[in-house]
Amino acid sequence: MTPAILVLNAGSSSLKFALYAVGADTALCRGGVSGIGGETRIEVSGAETSFLGASPVIAHADHATSVAWLLDALARAPHLTLMAAGHRVVHGGPDFAEPVRVDGAVLAALERLVPLAPAHQPHNLAAIRAVTRAWPDLPQVACFDTAFHRTLDRLAQLFPIPRALTDAGIVRYGFHGLSYQHIAETLPRIAGERAEGRVIVAHLGHGASLCALKERRSVATTMGFTALDGLMMGTRSGAVDPGLVLHLIRERGLDPDAVAQLLNDRSGLLGVSDLSDDVRVLQESADPRAAEALALFAYRAVREVGSLMAALGGLDALVFTAGIGENAPAVRAAICAGLAWAGVALDESRNAAGRGRISRAEAPVAVYVVPADEEAPIARAVNRLVPGGSGRA
CATH class of the missing domain: 3.30.420.40 (ATPase, nucleotide binding domain)
Structure with a gap:
C-alpha cells in the first residue's frame, strides 16, 4: 500500500x-x-x-x-x-x-x-x-494564492483611497502566489546567487501577472484587490482607468454585473483581437487584429516590468512561467525586445528551446524559463501540517 x-x-x-x-x-x-x-x-x-x-x-x-x-x-x-x-x-x-x-x-x-x-x-x-x-x-x-504576497510593505499594499476602506481590508492582495512560491523555492538551483537579488517573475497564462522578488520574497505585484488588475490577460482587461468603469455605467447604461462580465470575460486578448483568447490561434492568424492584440499584450508587460524595476531598484533576472510564458517563444522575444534598454538580450536558439536560461551569456540580466508547478508547494504544506499523513480514507 x-x-x-x-x-x-x-x-x-x-x-x-x-x-x-x-x-x-x-x-x-x-x-x-x-x-x-x-x-x-x-x-x-x-x-x-x-x-x-x-x-x-x-x-x-x-x-x-x-x-x-x-x-x-x-x-x-x-x-x-x-x-x-x-x-x-x-x-x-x-x-x-x-x-x-x-x-x-x-x-x-x-x-x-x-x-x-x-x-x-x-x-x-x-x-x-x-x-x-x-x-x-x-x-x-x-x-x-494571496499568502505569498503578505510580505509586501504597507506602502505596496495601500490604495490611495479613504483610510476607513483600507482599514476594512481593501488593499492589494496579489495572486498567483503558489506559482511564485514554487519559483522562489526552485530558483537558487537554477540561477545561483542571482536568485537572492532583484528578480521579476512573469506568470503568463490565461490569467497573467508579474511579481517582483528580493531575497525571494514578494515586494511588489501587478494584481491588486482582485485578480482583474495589472496585466492584459486572456479575457481580462487588466488595469484600466477607473473613470472608464464610471463611463460604462453612466453613459453606456451598463449595470455593474454587465461591466464585470465585459472586463472579466470579453476583454484582454479576446476583446482586442475579436477572435480568440488563445495565443496559439492568434499567432497563426493573418488578421491584423490578432497581431495588434499580441503586440499590446507584450507592450503592457514591458510597461509593468518597468514599474516593478523601479520598486526593486534594478533587475538581475527575469523569469517566464505558466502556459504562455513557457510555450510562446515569440511572446517572450517581444517582451524582451522591449526591455533591451534594461540589459535584457535573448539567445534565439535558447529561447526557441524554452527551458532554463534563455538569455545571452554576456547579458547583464539573466532570463529563464521555469515550468510552473502550483501543486508541489501544496504537497509540501500538507506534509508539514499533517505529519505522517494522520487520518486516512
Missing part, C-alpha cells in the same frame, strides 16, 4: 490534480480535467495512473462531477491509501497568510471571500466540500 496525498487545483473551467506519496517531492502522477462545462477532456501522466482505468471518460462534466469522478477512482484503488488532501484556494483575505488545516470555521471564513474571487473561490471550496462528503475524516489543507 502507498500512503498518498491528493492535491486539487480547481480553476474556473478546469481541475488539475496531482498525487504524491507521503513525504515525497515528486508526484506519482499529474492530471487535469479541462473544458469543464463543455467538451470535457482528461489528461494524465506519471508513474501511477492505473487507478483511473484504461480510458477515463467524463462527458460534459461540471466541477462537482469531475471531483467526484476522481475521488471514486481513488477509492477503488487497492494499492493506494489516501492520507490527506491539499487545495489551492485563490483568496485568503487579510487573515490567512499561511496554509491552514480546514475546519468548519475556516470554510465559513473562506466562503465570505467569494465576492473577491467569484470566478475561482466557489470552485476551490466546492472541491473541499466534495472531499469532505466522500471522506469526512480525511485531513484537508487550504493553501492560498
